[in-house]
Amino acid sequence: MRIFAILQQYLPFINIHVNLEGWAVSLPKIYHICMRPVKMLDLHAQYLRFKEEIDGAISTVLERTDFINGQDVKEFEKELAAYHGTAHAIACANGTDAIQIALMAMDLPAGSEVITPGFSYAAIAEMCHLLGLRPVYCDVNPNTYLMDVGQVESLITPNTRVIAPVHLFGQVAPMEPVMALAQKHNLYVLEDNAQAIGAEYTFSDGTVKKAGSIGHISTTSFFPSKNLGCYGDGGAIITGDEGLAKRCKMIANHGQSVKYYHEIIGMNSRLDTLQAAILRVKLRKLNGFTAERQAAAASYDAALGAWPGLHIPARAQGSTHVFHQYCFVLDTPEMRTGLQDALKEKGIPSMIYYPQPLYRQNAYRQDISLPVTEYLCDRIMALPMGTDMDSEQLEYITFTINQYFSTLL
């Protein structure tokens, strides 16, 4: 019975392959699709590909039992710093802690203002409120979804201390103008690089820098779904500033650098050694992972770019795109609901990043309005994305979207 249900679900797709290619070719494809449902991200397929290396790295830690602050944590910190071309990487428990630690390291006066996009994940807003700082939201570019730097200067007040761009969905925010503004007004720049590890930014003089190595300090997350994800929680702070690095290291370790001598208020935020061992294996593969994501995005672009009312993601000036997410915008909220329903009917997941502006969240509501942020929240959606997406899955997804749009004509 189950196989019939599955076949029925995939019937339109099956038919097109029957017509185009004949049973002999399409049956294995049908079998393959039936056996491998589309997920937003297939972590298991990636694990299987590198199982031997990952299992080996885990076994080594188990044998050494150096679970906390072990050898792999120290090596991973060095390798992560080298990958970014920066002097310091400090591993911690997750990307939200990394933001908290970075902000605490700046030692800002209470009420200091942090300018950050209103269209983003909640972590910066949340950590500002937790630390008695004030997030000041700017709007974003409607095509790249990144911080609209043109608006930032008008938001700077005597209380502003930090500009915190977010490298959303895998592209680097416009860092050249951000850095120029920060220098002019003597502000810190904190890059939230949870979603764009491995992306690169080219300055107008031709200098190329990795996302997360441009501002005074940056933070990232190793949440399993991230481009460099571990098998639990993890995060890191990256900086070229010796003083900030020293404070971050202490803050992540209860404010101490000598055991049981607490110099400043800190917290307990550690990346455990098992996660570090996994991340060391995966860091070596990150550029390959990026290429796989970019190939999947290119398939989406090629298949979907021509539909009126569907706006594929624009490439931000100066930045490469590492496609943490493949997000695009539809002309109306109704089109988005219709497309999500059509995908769901065929067993294809989709997501909305993000459905509500940060300043409309009950926890940190502000009485402001940012038109582009609100436009995007009502119309943006994300398709399955990751490494290990095969051409059958991509064809099936784009076929389903094309079928939905052809019914609208």
Ligand SMILES: Cc1ncc(COP(=O)(O)O)c(C=O)c1O
């Ligand atoms: C942009 C951004 N910042 C920060 C975080 C927080 O990372 P974590 O979940 O590791 O705390 C995330 C995680 O989703 C994120 O996407």
